[in-house]
Structure formats: C-alpha cells, structure tokens
Amino acid sequence: MATLKELSKKDELLAGGHRLCAGCGASIVVRQILLAAGKNTIATCSTGCLEVATSIYPFTSWRIPFFHSAFENSAATSCGIEAMYQSLKRRGKLPVNEKINFIAFGGDGGTYDIGLQSLSGGLERGHDFLYVCYDNGAYMNTGIQRSSSTPLGAATTTTPAGKVIPGKQQYRKDLTDVVEAHHIPYLAQASPHNWKDLNRKVEKALSIKGPKFLNVIAPCHRGWRTGINEAIKLAKVAVDTCFWPLYEVENGKLTINYKPKDKKPITEWIKMQGRFKHLFKPENEHIIQRLQEGIDCKWENLLKREEFEKTC
C-alpha cells in the first residue's frame, strides 16, 4: 500500500492534456487506478466519455496498451486479450513470469445496461481480469440520458423534470449486487475521494486470480449540474449519506470499509446537484422520501449482513 508521497512519484499512465471536462470525476478515478495498477497493464474501454476524450487520433493519453472496440463489449474484449495471453504463455510464446493486469473500463451505460451481458459472461467464465465501472449515473457522453444507474428522481434529458413526470421514476439498479451473484473472488465499491481505499482495493483486486469487479462513483458536473470543482466533495457526500457505501466482498464475505459516524440525510447530497432541484418542490417531497428509504434499506441490509457474517 503506497503512501501519497510514493504515489505522487509514480509514472502517470494517463497523460494530461486529454479532452475530458475540467473537474471530470472519471479521469481522477482512472488516474488513481492506473497509479495502483502500474505499467504492466492492458486496458480496454467501452465507448463513452473516457474513450472519446483520451484517444483522439493521432493522440492518446494512454501510456499502457489500450483498446477501444465498441460500447457493449469492454469485458468480452478484455477477456479475449486475456485468453490470448493465457494461450501464448502456455505455448511458450510469452515469458511465463511476466504478470500482466487486464483492466476493462466502462461507464454505467456500458456496464449496467448495454454491456451487462458481456460483463456477466466474462465474470462467469472466470477470466483473470478486473472490470472497473466508473459510475456517473447517466449516459453523459451522448448528453445526459438516463441509464439504469440513474438515481430515483434525477432529471436527465430522457427523464426531464416535466410538469407531469418529475424526473426518473425508478430506483437505480444495484449492479454491485448483480455482480455478486456471479460469486467472483473479489468485488468492491469505491470512491475517488478516499484515494487510500481505492488504491488498496485496486492492489488487492489485482493480486487475486480470476474475475474482479470495482464499482467507482465518478461525479459528472455536466450531468449532475454542479460546480466544476466539486467532484471530490460530491463523491465524499455520496459516501457520507450512504448513497454510495464503501464496501468489499472477498470470497463471499462482506466488509464495510467506512461507516459514517453521523450518517447524513440524502438531502445533503441532492441539494448540491441541479438534477434534483425539482425534488424540493412541496409536491415532489415524497420522491425524496422514497429515495431516502431505498438508501436506508440498502445500508441497514449491509450492516446486518456484516454483523451476521461475523457469526458464521
């Protein structure tokens, strides 16, 4: 586990000068992950902000091998690369002791929605790879359309806060739970504001053979309608309100990595974001209540489960 000082001396593997928005959460997430992963890493990426803004021909920000293929197949592409690695190693065409990390990146659209099947297949088959979802809660690259990760009540361009329908009507999908049903050796939720926790989780994931999954919150000021310098603060409040609990599941055992002493109400997080502005109208307050109930339910379940597993 590297200290901040040590991390700051490491080679930057995602070069600056890319064209992601100033203050983009995704670039911070990816930069931190690559610092932990090191240069013997091959990345794939689904179509999306991260891909289009970091690899505009003839330039690239990636100082490691990087392959963008399509939207829905970051996992299958990474698995294909990993399969070739295993094959060539077995055939003596690659050095046996050269360890290469395979990381598949995808946004929430490319992971929760269109890429879910490809991800599920890769996890079930047991490829030795790490899938990282940078979750900003909507299709930001195409202009803030709702995804199945968009929180209840949020306004997006396809779930606008209209006169009749006030934003997204459904709870978000709990992808981390969906992934857990694949019984992979390691999965976790993380946040860029807690770089230490994120760094440790990447190092841990990459030390384990088999499929691993990280779901990392990645605030987007364009989609969330916030100030451009608030990504880290938004990530922190998401964790403090338990909207985005930090936890990991290793071989089926849950560990909650951070329990806020004073769990903040969800209003603390949503009031920072323009996409939830309409929820503060009196007629929409029930939506906030529903949102809070969903968060409380998940958090209580996590606490209970952790407690229960201590007795197992």
Place this chain on the structure above:
Amino acid sequence: MGKIVAMTGNIAVANAMRQINPDVCAAYPITPSTEVMQQFSNFVADGKVDTELVTVESEHSAMSACIGSSAAGGRVMTATSANGLALMWEMLYIASGNRLPIAMMVINRALSAPINIHGDHSDEMGARDAGWIQMYSENGQEAYDNLIQAILIGESEGVLLPVMVGMDGFIISHSIENLSMLDDQQVKDFLGEYKPLHPLLNVNKPLTMGPLDLQDYYSEHKRQQTEAMELVKPAILKVAKDFAALSGRTYGFFETHRLDDAEMGIIALGSAAGTARHVVDGLREKGIKVGMLKLRVFRPFPSEELQQALGHLKSLAVMDRSESFGAAGGPVFSEVRSALYDLPTRPKTINYIYGLGGRDLGIANIEQVVADLQEINQTGKIKNLITHLTVRE
C-alpha cells in the same frame, strides 16, 4: 501425403481448425454451425490442440473476444451461422477496420424472420460490405481447403483483413462426402508461425487501438482499407499456388466448367454448383452449348477476371441463393451485371433467386434455366429479368 476420409462438412471444418491449431477460439452455438465448435471442443478437451477456447455468452461477444484476442497478437478463429452472424454485424466492421486477420467459418443459413435453420446465403451476403474477404465452398473438400488457405490470405503482407469462408448449411455441413485431408504436419508447415506486427500484449511498446478518428483522418483510414482489399487478389493467387503444390488441388477466384466454347452460362455459388455442373454435362451430350462458372471469391469481387471469362457468352443466368429486397436483383446478379457493363458486347444476363431457406434446387430447375437462356438466344429478348425459381406464386 494426406488421406481420403469420409466426413460431414462440419467435421471436415473442425478438422481443418484442429490442424490450424489457432491460439484462441471464441464461439457460441447456433444451428447448423454448432457441430463445428462441438467437435473442436472435443479436440480441446482431449489435448489435441493448444487453443484457448472461450465459450462466450453470445455471438456478439464471440466476435468481440476474437477481436480482443487477435489484437493481443495471435491466430484466432470462430464459426457461426445466420442470426449469429447478424448479431456480430457491428463487430464485423470493427474487426476489419482494425485490420485483424480473424478466420471465421460461416455455415450459411437463412436469416429470420420467419425463422428457418436451413441453408441459404442471406447471412454472408448481408455482410458483403463489412470489409471481410469472403469465400464460398461447393463441398466439404472446398470448405476444408478454403479455411486453411484463409489463414494465410488474411495474414498476407499488406492485407491483414479478416476472412469468412461459407459452406451451405445442412446441404454440405451435414452431408457425408469423401475428401482428401492433408497430414497435420503438412498443414503446420504450410501455415508457419504468425508474427503479428503490433501485438497489444507487448506492454513495453504501448499501443492505442480503436481511437476516435474524426473528419481529419477517417477517410484516409478507410482508403487504406480499400488498398488492403486490392492486395487480396494477388494474395489469394499466391496462397492457392502454394496450396496446389501441397495438395494437387487448384483454386482461383472462380472455377469454370465447359465455358470457353459455350454460348450460354450459369453462375452459381456453393453447393448449387455441383448440380449445375451435372446439368451442363448432360446438356452438352445433347449438343447444347452451355457452360458453368462457380464463384469462389465474392469479396474482393473479381470483376476483371469475370469479364474475361464471361464476355463471349450470348446469355448468362446468375443464380442467387439470397434476396436483396428492393434491389435490381440478387447480390451476385447486381455485381456480375455491373462487372459486365463496361464490355463493348456482353451477354444478356438474367437472375434467378432460388433455394431460400434450404429449398432444394433440382436438376430440372437448372434445365429450365438453360431453356430460358436458349429462348433468349433465339428471340433476342429477355422475358423475365428476375425469376424466383421453384416458388409457388
């Protein structure tokens, strides 16, 4: 030097794959190609190949994993049919655009709807603009031979394009025929080692693949792809020459049969060529001057060579085992007619759509086609430009 064996088209193809021994195969079952990967899975399970077999959850992921594997740097193969190929559609273009020489066996089958599992060419014809080299096979022998040659054609210097080899579903894939198989060592020596130019797995030389390519470069990259396709024809001939030295079997872009002195011609792809050849021989005995051309390579389309081979005919029937709805005839017809257009004198050319969803094409059907050609030669008039053969109207 090889041996004569009796096997189905699918088993012949699986054995070609065993002898090719690719580094990675990623595949998903679909009738009628399932048997290929099933048999190949036995080879993997019994240690007869060193291949990493990735049994994916869809054809989209099959092609995605093939693309990842090929970019990583090695030989990659798969097999599919019909809807499976259709599900790969997006990825077919990404494979060719990234210049990845993946080899895919397509056991040709009709596309849904209505669902039909039998042989026609609508699947492969639907992918004719995907930037893949495309070949068709008349029988198990040709499927076996074509697939082995496909590896070297795709990997040829300057080409680096994916190749699909077609074989008629059920008609060939599930029929047992005699064929001559090369020795394992002969195939190994013929193919040699594949040395990828820019493998992703070289972490010491990081490479970005699949970048965003905008107005300032995209056209040039597409132009390069066109140029690569232009290099395919000499590559096919070179590989065919080497293969003939090994096997005694000769291949080109097409095969002609009693065409040189013919007045009438029939063009067919795949299994229908066998029936057409039989009909030609029978009619020749009656003094009817008809010949046949079997198209092996559809992409790149051998226009100039076809002009040479067909220009002297008075009339020509093009057989299409797929529809091109709303177009001026089936895909083969459109291409052939376009190729002949620049000739100062050209045969009167008509089109037959036949055999959709595996409907049988009989001897009498082709005899009827020749009778139509004879009438055209006598009257100088085309009665029906496009005919749907053996269809209840």
